[in-house]
Amino acid sequence: MKGTTAAMLSFCGMDSCRVDGAGRVRLTAATVEDFLRRCDGEVVLFGLPEGAVAVYPEEVYQEMRRRELGDLDAVGASFAARRSLRRFGSMASAAKISRQGRVTLPEVLQRFAGLFPGEAAKVVGVEIGVEIWAADRFEAEMDDILRAEKNKRQMELNQKEAVSHES
Amino acid sequence: MKGTTAAMLSFCGMDSCRVDGAGRVRLTAATVEDFLRRCDGEVVLFGLPEGAVAVYPEEVYQEMRRRELGDLDAVGASFAARRSLRRFGSMASAAKISRQGRVTLPEVLQRFAGLFPGEAAKVVGVEIGVEIWAADRFEAEMDDILRAEKNKRQMELNQKEAVSHES
DNA sequence: CAATATAATCCAATTTTTTCCAAAATACAA
DNA sequence: TTGTATTTTGGAAAAAATTGGATTATATTG
Numbered sequence: 001m002k003g004t005t006a007a008m009l010s011f012c013g014m015d016s017c018r019v020d021g022a023g024r025v026r027l028t029a030a031t032v033e034d035f036l037r038r039c040d041g042e043v044v045l046f047g048l049p050e051g052a053v054a055v056y057p058e059e060v061y062q063e064m065r066r067r068e069l070g071d072l073d074a075v076g077a078s079f080a081a082r083r084s085l086r087r088f089g090s091m092a093s094a095a096k097i098s099r100q101g102r103v104t105l106p107e108v109l110q111r112f113a114g115l116f117p118g119e120a121a122k123v124v125g126v127e128i129g130v131e132i133w134a135a136d137r138f139e140a141e142m143d144d145i146l147r148a149e150k151n152k153r154q155m156e157l158n159q160k161e162a163v164s165h166e167s
Numbered sequence: 168m169k170g171t172t173a174a175m176l177s178f179c180g181m182d183s184c185r186v187d188g189a190g191r192v193r194l195t196a197a198t199v200e201d202f203l204r205r206c207d208g209e210v211v212l213f214g215l216p217e218g219a220v221a222v223y224p225e226e227v228y229q230e231m232r233r234r235e236l237g238d239l240d241a242v243g244a245s246f247a248a249r250r251s252l253r254r255f256g257s258m259a260s261a262a263k264i265s266r267q268g269r270v271t272l273p274e275v276l277q278r279f280a281g282l283f284p285g286e287a288a289k290v291v292g293v294e295i296g297v298e299i300w301a302a303d304r305f306e307a308e309m310d311d312i313l314r315a316e317k318n319k320r321q322m323e324l325n326q327k328e329a330v331s332h333e334s
Numbered sequence: 335c336a337a338t339a340t341a342a343t344c345c346a347a348t349t350t351t352t353t354c355c356a357a358a359a360t361a362c363a364a
Numbered sequence: 365t366t367g368t369a370t371t372t373t374g375g376a377a378a379a380a381a382t383t384g385g386a387t388t389a390t391a392t393t394g
Contacts, residue, residue: 017341017342018341018342020342020343021343021344022381022382022383024383026340026341026342028340029339029340044176049316049317049320050320058175058176061176062175062176065294074231074234075295077231077234077235079216079217082215082217082293083312085293085294085295086291086293086298086308086312087312087316088179088294089178089179089180089291089292089293089294090179090180090181090291090292090293090309091181092176092179092180092292093176093179093180094176094179098383098384099384099385100384100385102383102384104382104383106180106181108180108181184351185352187352187353189371189372189373191373193351193352195350195351196349196350265373265374266374266375267374267375269373269374271372271373
């Protein structure tokens, strides 16, 4: 075994791959290990507002939903409540990481995230699980992140300048 | 058996199908399993204000109705109360999921939801049950949901920007 | 450069879905 | 009532799709 990454550090790094002909994505050995350790491979896939697919251990997802549902007073009794149920219900699905480390993306999610058979994808570790992005979308997201970061840095510098000048 | 996904996660995902010649809809194996587990296949069908058919476990439906009626102080003693009774009474019907996972849509609901024999339909998991939509109606609904979400996300980003600029 | 591990492709078995048909139940009319 | 027609329900067989595994190719590491 190459893995047993000595580490308690789970779900990190990024991996490029391709969606296979049946809409499946193969995870790296390390990621599979992480999922096995955390939840015996029982995961939930769902569509993130950013237009990618999240893969979380089932428990993590449940907890997330429980919080959200707690806010809805009478579940199913209002338009808003039903919409929330619909939004998550329709785009979530329980899955098990296969013995060969593959996850099948349901059609809804393929469409939602632009992850059609043959497309290039990025599997991104997000500490509590992974996200699967269409390669081009992830690139755009990364650009955004870095640009925002650069802005912030510049701001802070300007701030300092201003302060030291006025003293 | 393919399923037994160990899952605590019920009624999720989306499935496309067609209303058969007799006004029946076939549910996926997973959905049937969920209903059997939750309520032995005893469900209530009723028309949602959104123009789709909801299929909830009988218990869930009862609970929902109890809440609504509880708010109306004297059941049956006001126009509003009688209307609510009428609205749900006339468009709800108990049904049992058949052994092959089919539900028959009463004619009232076919008309109400545009789910005529031969029409394309979507069966949508909503965590507490499923909804059956005419395919085109659901597409519109999903578009709405995602558009609203995108707006909200954009707002949040703008908000952040504004804050960091003013500081 | 060889050995090992990782990734992609292909194929076969199983499962699922669709279509079609038969039986049962209901309604109708003579 | 009794026979006939019609609708409804359930099931079986055929078609299609999914799943998992095995094989082959590619990359990595020592």
